Structures are given as structure tokens and as C-alpha cells.
Amino acid sequence: MKKQKLVLIGNGMAGVRCMEEILTICPDGFDMTIFGSEPHVNYNRILLSTVLQGGTTLEEITLNDRNWYERHQIKLFTGETVVKIDTVKQVVITDKSQEISYDRLIIATGSVPFLPSIPGADKKGVTAFRTIEDCQTIMATAKHFRKAAVIGGGLLGLEAARGLLNLGMDVSVVHIGSYLLERQLDHTAARMVQVDLENQGMKFLFEKHTQEITGDNRAEGLVFKDGTMIDTDLVVMAAGVRPNVQLARESGIETNRAILVNDFLQTSAENVYAVGECVEHRGRVYGLVKPLYEQGKIAAKHICGIGDQGYKGSVLSTQLKISGIEVFSAGKFHEDSLSKSIKLYDEVNRIYKKLVFQDHKLIGAVLFGDTRERTRLLDMIASQQEVSDQEKMALLQSARETSYSVAAMPHSELVCNCNGVTKGAIVEAVQQKGLTTVDQVKKCTKASGSCGGCKSVVTELVSYLKSDECTEISKKKSMCPCTSLTEDEVVQELLQLGITTFIEAIEKLNWNTNNGCSICRPAINYYLGMIYPENGREQGIDRIITCIEEYNCQCDKQRSLKLAAAFKKGLEFLAMPCLLKLGVSTCMHNGAGSTIKDIGVIGTGLGWEIYAGGSSGRLIQAGELLAVVPTDKEAVQIIRGLIQYYRESAHYQEQIGQWLERMGLIHVREVLFDQELRQELLERLDEELSVGKGEEL
The missing domain is CATH 3.50.50.60 (FAD/NAD(P)-binding domain)
Known part of the structure; x- marks a missing residue:
């Protein structure tokens, strides 16, 4: 072709x-x-x-x-x-x-850089800060001159100014606004950043409109519209793009x-x-x-012709990368008439947190000094979940009040937000490929390879993984002894090569055995059944796999029975990657029994709390809160959408808790809270039920 x-x-x-x-x-x-x-x-x-x-x-x-x-x-x-x-x-x-x-x-x-129309901008010693050539020009100038002025108090301007300080220059930042980083921070956090940078040697001139760059052939100074002026040998234009x-x-x-x-x-x-x-x-x-x-x-x-829901936009977040300063912001962090905020300002330890809520949903956040909750906050903003008053206060806890280490991070937690790299992916790369340095991890996984804001966490994680304290083991392994391919790689090959039968799979994928084994035979048949639902019965994969256990008490038994019947309708004979146990409790009086199921639902005064990933086996484990929904209808949609997404993307025999850890709770929430994505999952589930795979026999 x-x-x-x-x-x-x-x-x-x-x-x-x-x-x-x-x-x-x-x-x-x-x-x-x-x-x-x-x-x-x-x-x-x-x-x-x-x-x-x-x-x-x-x-x-x-x-x-x-x-x-x-x-x-x-x-x-x-x-x-x-x-x-x-x-x-x-x-x-x-x-x-x-x-x-x-x-x-x-x-x-x-x-392209935005270059204000300032008389004298064509002189020597005036440069933008956008390319390698710009960087080389600035470094060469710093070898021969002393004073520098940066026009622009945004992210780019501050990063350039920090670099100029390191090159030994006397640096002044000229900003048209009344405080720094007005697009990324509120006034309080911006002022704290300013104080830290001033302590590092940076100078600031606010509400200054540059009227002219003075000098004969090269820049010698800036004149402002208010009549004031400063001397400079280098002017860096960083007023935006x-x-x-x-x-x-x-x-x-x-x-x-x-x-x-x-x-x-x-x-x-x-x-x-x-x-x-x-x-x-x-x-x-x-x-x-x-x-x-x-x-x-x-x-x-x-x-490439692959179906997708398309790009729906992104929740913006910023993590400042200036040396020694921990700052993060996300979403709509400026209050208005419809929103309210709660704040923590620890002047002694220089920690500031501001969370902005609208209708009990987090819509924006600003953090200074303690940014370790940034991934969780991004998740809450993206998922638009209801946040209780108790959770709000917990989010404001100081880092000094709680312990934190990379060892305690779950494998599903994002380390590199830019590239979507989880802790689990880094653990896998280090242990499977023998990586020993941050640079090797960056090349392999792209973690810390974009904005660089997560480099300190990656460094700490690599050190931990190579230490005697580490007891974590990478979970990547081949599907079975018949092949060196992982389950993800097998599924990718099935799709790309258009394989439709088990015999065709072991032939085209160079299996080590002629007939497969007890591990790969049912797994491949399951995957083929998911890829080609119309062939499901011929593949012999129809199995009763759902087990519903309802927990009720004196509150309202009929309420939980009605919900259980609604979301399990037609699922009893539907093929699943692994036995799936679900629990429904009318209220919190008997809620513990549901939280340790694969999927658990508990009634509250606000509706239903939905948990996922619990375990009632030898090692009992409570599931993670997936969603809080107000109506029975939305609870049914979330649960059935979750089950279908689990069916489509889980490994064979992978429990839903293991699947959640691998996929990431944040990602699964994003899928289920997107109404279009959830509707497509439900439609695909209904299609499979309609062709007989899930019909009650």
C-alpha cells in the first residue's frame, strides 16, 4: 500500500x-x-x-x-x-x-514574540527571548555588560530575569501591571513571589509604560511615560507572544x-x-x-483514521519554575459574584492557599510554598465533584501537618502533568530498563522533559527506587510464557493486524507454543470478543460474571433495591475481564460493606456516593470515591459507563482496583464526567446487550 x-x-x-x-x-x-x-x-x-x-x-x-x-x-x-x-x-x-x-x-x-512599538527597539542590546539564538545573544552580552532590563512581568519575563541574575547582571523587571503574574496568580501570591525574588536580587518597576530606549547605536537606558528613567545595557523584550x-x-x-x-x-x-x-x-x-x-x-x-471524541478544551494550570519558589495555580482563581473562596495564609512558614468554590464545586486554586496537592486539585476542578466542608478544610492543611514522601504516592498519581506520566510508569521504566538517572527517565518517559516543574519529584523518586528502602516492584510483565508481549502490546497487534481468531493470533504474533496455554487462550478470546462483539458467542466468552450484593437497613430498603436492579439490568451474562462484585447500601449505617466491593454505592442526603476499587478478599481495602451524584438516573449512568470502560480497557483477569491504579482515577473520572464520552460508552454497552452477549437466557 x-x-x-x-x-x-x-x-x-x-x-x-x-x-x-x-x-x-x-x-x-x-x-x-x-x-x-x-x-x-x-x-x-x-x-x-x-x-x-x-x-x-x-x-x-x-x-x-x-x-x-x-x-x-x-x-x-x-x-x-x-x-x-x-x-x-x-x-x-x-x-x-x-x-x-x-x-x-x-x-x-x-x-511570535510581541514586540511593543517602542522607539529605539532596533538598537543593539535589544532582544526578544524566544529562540536559541536569543539565548546565545543574552549570554554573550552578559559577559561584557552589567545592567539588564526585562520588559514584562509574566512567566517568561521572570524566568529570563532569573537567568540574567545567574549570569551576574543587575536586573530590573519593568511591568505595565500593578503586580506580577496577574494571569497566573492573585495579588497575595504574586506579592509573595515578588518578595522572594527581591531577596534573590531582582528589582521591580510597576505600572511603567516604556516610552523610549535611549542610546546611540546600542541601548543605554529606558525612559518611561511618567518621566522617570533607568540605565541599562541590555533590554530583553518578554511582554508576551x-x-x-x-x-x-x-x-x-x-x-x-x-x-x-x-x-x-x-x-x-x-x-x-x-x-x-x-x-x-x-x-x-x-x-x-x-x-x-x-x-x-x-x-x-x-x-490515522482512529475514532475519538475529539478535543474538548483543557483546564489551565501553571507551576512556576523559578529556582527555589513553589507556586501553582489552576482554573478560575479570581472570585466573582457567583463564587466564594477559603484561604490559608501562614506568614511564619510562608505558605498560602486559596481555593475558589461555586455551588460546592472547586473551580480554581492558588498555592504558594506547598504545592503537593496540585494533582488532586486539578482532578477536583476537572471532575467538578461536590466537595464537603470537611474535605475543604483538609485541603488547607499545611504540609508540615502531614507527612509526605514519594514512597507513599500511589502508582496512579501523576508526576509529570505535562506529559501525563504517572509514578507507576516511572517505576516500570526504572526497573524494567535499568534506568539510573533523571535524564534517562526523561528520555524514556518524557517526565520532566517539558516545563521541568516536576524535576525535583522525579529526582527524589529515582533516588528512592535505587535505594535499599524501596520495596516496590514494576507490574509490567508478558501476557504468559508463550510470548514476550505484554497484554497491551497483544491488544495493539490484534487491532493493527486485523486478527479475528485465536489461531490467527498465535500464528501472526509468533507464539512460542502451537496451542497457547490456559492464560492466553481465554484472554485473547476475551479481547477478540470485545473487538468484534458480533462474534462473541462464537468465541465462547459469554459467562456470568457480575455478582450484586445489596446491603440494606432500616432507612429505605426499597431505594437500594430499585437502584441495584436498574444498574445491573442485563449485565448478569455480560463478559467481563474479571469477576465483579458490586454493593449497594441505602445509608452510611451499613456503608462499609459497599466500600470494599469492586463498585460500591452508598446513599446520602445529597444522593449517592459511588466508590470503586475496593477489595473484600484476604487483604481488605476500601475503594476510592469516584463520584457523588444527586439522582438515581445519574448514578446508574456513571456505574454502567464505568463497567463498560472497564470492559473495554482492562487486562483479562485484571481486577477493577488494579485497573484503576493503572489507568489513574483522574483519567477515569474525566471520561465518565464527560457527558458525550459517557453516552458513547452506554451506547456501546446497549449495542452489545442487543446482539445477545448480555441478554438474559
Whole structure:
């Protein structure tokens, strides 16, 4: 089969990540070409600040070297800019008069620095802070000059200023606003950041509008509109960025603030996609790395013909990376008439927490000094779960009031939010591949490879895993002695090769045995039954697997019986990865019995609490709170959606608690609380029941 031609415009983080996803899904599906305006391979632009700060070299921020492009047979043209897209002929034209045709095109032109129209901005000693060349210019200037001024008090400006301090310069930050980081922090947290940075030697000038950059041939000072001025030898423009949409606009592709895309990252032009900072989705433009990577995954799936719900937008969060300062924010952290906040301000230990609620749901948070709850808070914001008053107060506890260590982290907890890397993934990589350094972990898992905010946790985790104190064991293993493939790898091969029978599977997947074994035979038949539901009976996988136990008391027995009957309807004969035990309790009087089931439901005054992942076996374990829902109808939908998602993504014989730990509670909640995703799960469940797999016999 002839490969399709795939062209990427932009050799930056978002575009190349999209290509990496495509290579994972369809490794042999495309003839790939990448154009990059900069004369470099793909590098981590976010970590340029750490280069200035002296903690990283330019070589260390390279994400993919030339060997990577060659290994994947990608044609890379660096220092070459695409100047026109002919969307009718499906051709791109470069500034070197090269014409390349495409079947699919991805635009990932990123953003460009916003350079205020200030007289004197063309003088020597005035630079932006966006590229490797900018970084090299700043470092060279610092060797010969003393004073620097950074225009812009946002994230980029502060990171540049911290780097200039490390280079030995006298640094002043000029900001048009009344306090720092107004897009990322509230006034209190911003003031605390300012104090810490002032203690490090940084100076700040607020509410200053630069009128002119003085000097003959090179910068010598700044004059402000209020008549004040300062001397400087270097001016770094860090007043923000703007989406780079000129190419798309001139090529007739619809734009607003950025390139307009739908939920599958398709532009208005046929066969043309766009991802990254140059994209506007549902009226929003994202500049943080996690949303851009999420866009890349969705675009990759669509380009490869894989069904997906599409991109629904992202909950924004920020973790400040300036040395020695722990700051985090997420969601809508400024109060308004509809929201209220609770705060903790520990002036002695310099800890500040602000949680913003609307209708008892967390919608925003700001943390200073103690950010260890950031993953949990992100989860609560994304899932929109009800938060009790007791939980609210627990979230405000100081880090000094509770112990915390990487050893206590569950395997499902996210370590690297940008790349979605859990503790379990790092444990697996370290123990299965013999990794010993943070850099090796970064290359293998991408943890700490984007914004760098999780590097300290990764460092601590690697040290722990290599110490005598570690008793954790990686859970990755082959499906059975017949093969070296893991269960995930087997399922991927079944899908990609279109395998429909067990005999075909062991032949095409190079099994070590002719007939398989008691482990792989039922497992593969189960997976084939899930892939091809219409063949389920022929595969012989119909088994009674659900076991419902209702716990009732004097409160309202009929209430729990009614709910149990509703969510177990038709499930008794439905194929499952593992025996599934469910419990329903009308109230908390007998709730403990339900919390230790695979799925447990307890009635409350607010509706129903739904737990998942409990165990009533030899090692009794309570499940984790999955959701609190007000109505019977929503409880039934959540439970049946959970069961279907478990069926579709669990390993054979994997208990639901093990599955939750592997998938991550946050991820499962995101799926179930997305109404469209949940509806699709329910529709697929009903389809299987309708063809007889789950009919009552």
C-alpha cells in the first residue's frame, strides 16, 4: 500500500509531538516531511530559561536529535520557511523555492514574540527571548555588560530575569501591571513571589509604560511615560507572544486570533490540521504545553483514521519554575459574584492557599510554598465533584501537618502533568530498563522533559527506587510464557493486524507454543470478543460474571433495591475481564460493606456516593470515591459507563482496583464526567446487550 504524504510546518514541541503520536499509531502509514524556520532540530523552548539560569546546556534541551529523524525516515528541512500553502493543489512552497505536495498537512507555526512599538527597539542590546539564538545573544552580552532590563512581568519575563541574575547582571523587571503574574496568580501570591525574588536580587518597576530606549547605536537606558528613567545595557523584550497565523491567513485558511479549528483540530481547508499555540479552539488559545500535547494526540488519531471524541478544551494550570519558589495555580482563581473562596495564609512558614468554590464545586486554586496537592486539585476542578466542608478544610492543611514522601504516592498519581506520566510508569521504566538517572527517565518517559516543574519529584523518586528502602516492584510483565508481549502490546497487534481468531493470533504474533496455554487462550478470546462483539458467542466468552450484593437497613430498603436492579439490568451474562462484585447500601449505617466491593454505592442526603476499587478478599481495602451524584438516573449512568470502560480497557483477569491504579482515577473520572464520552460508552454497552452477549437466557 502506497504511503500518504504528511507534511508538518513547524519543527517545534507541539508539531513534533503530534508526529510522535502518529508514529506510535501508524508507524508505516506516512511519508513524513518537516519544515523548521530555525536552523535546529526539535528542542524544548520552555527550558531556555534553565539554560540562562545555568542548570542546563543547549545540548540537554534537545528533544529529538537528527538520528531520530533519520531512524523514522523523516525528511527534515531546517532553516527553511514555508511561505505559501496552495490548499487546492495541496502543495506547500518554501522561501527556497521548494514545492512539496501533501495528502495531509499539519500547521504548527507556534507563536511570535510581541514586540511593543517602542522607539529605539532596533538598537543593539535589544532582544526578544524566544529562540536559541536569543539565548546565545543574552549570554554573550552578559559577559561584557552589567545592567539588564526585562520588559514584562509574566512567566517568561521572570524566568529570563532569573537567568540574567545567574549570569551576574543587575536586573530590573519593568511591568505595565500593578503586580506580577496577574494571569497566573492573585495579588497575595504574586506579592509573595515578588518578595522572594527581591531577596534573590531582582528589582521591580510597576505600572511603567516604556516610552523610549535611549542610546546611540546600542541601548543605554529606558525612559518611561511618567518621566522617570533607568540605565541599562541590555533590554530583553518578554511582554508576551502572539499566535503566528500569517501563513495560514495569507493562504486563505480561516483565522481569528489564531487558526480556527474544530474538535479534531481540522482547519477550514480540506486535509489541513493545526496544533499548538497557533490554534484557536472554541474561542480559546492555549500557550501551555499540556493542552498542546493533548491537541497533538487528537489530531494524530484523526489523521490515522482512529475514532475519538475529539478535543474538548483543557483546564489551565501553571507551576512556576523559578529556582527555589513553589507556586501553582489552576482554573478560575479570581472570585466573582457567583463564587466564594477559603484561604490559608501562614506568614511564619510562608505558605498560602486559596481555593475558589461555586455551588460546592472547586473551580480554581492558588498555592504558594506547598504545592503537593496540585494533582488532586486539578482532578477536583476537572471532575467538578461536590466537595464537603470537611474535605475543604483538609485541603488547607499545611504540609508540615502531614507527612509526605514519594514512597507513599500511589502508582496512579501523576508526576509529570505535562506529559501525563504517572509514578507507576516511572517505576516500570526504572526497573524494567535499568534506568539510573533523571535524564534517562526523561528520555524514556518524557517526565520532566517539558516545563521541568516536576524535576525535583522525579529526582527524589529515582533516588528512592535505587535505594535499599524501596520495596516496590514494576507490574509490567508478558501476557504468559508463550510470548514476550505484554497484554497491551497483544491488544495493539490484534487491532493493527486485523486478527479475528485465536489461531490467527498465535500464528501472526509468533507464539512460542502451537496451542497457547490456559492464560492466553481465554484472554485473547476475551479481547477478540470485545473487538468484534458480533462474534462473541462464537468465541465462547459469554459467562456470568457480575455478582450484586445489596446491603440494606432500616432507612429505605426499597431505594437500594430499585437502584441495584436498574444498574445491573442485563449485565448478569455480560463478559467481563474479571469477576465483579458490586454493593449497594441505602445509608452510611451499613456503608462499609459497599466500600470494599469492586463498585460500591452508598446513599446520602445529597444522593449517592459511588466508590470503586475496593477489595473484600484476604487483604481488605476500601475503594476510592469516584463520584457523588444527586439522582438515581445519574448514578446508574456513571456505574454502567464505568463497567463498560472497564470492559473495554482492562487486562483479562485484571481486577477493577488494579485497573484503576493503572489507568489513574483522574483519567477515569474525566471520561465518565464527560457527558458525550459517557453516552458513547452506554451506547456501546446497549449495542452489545442487543446482539445477545448480555441478554438474559
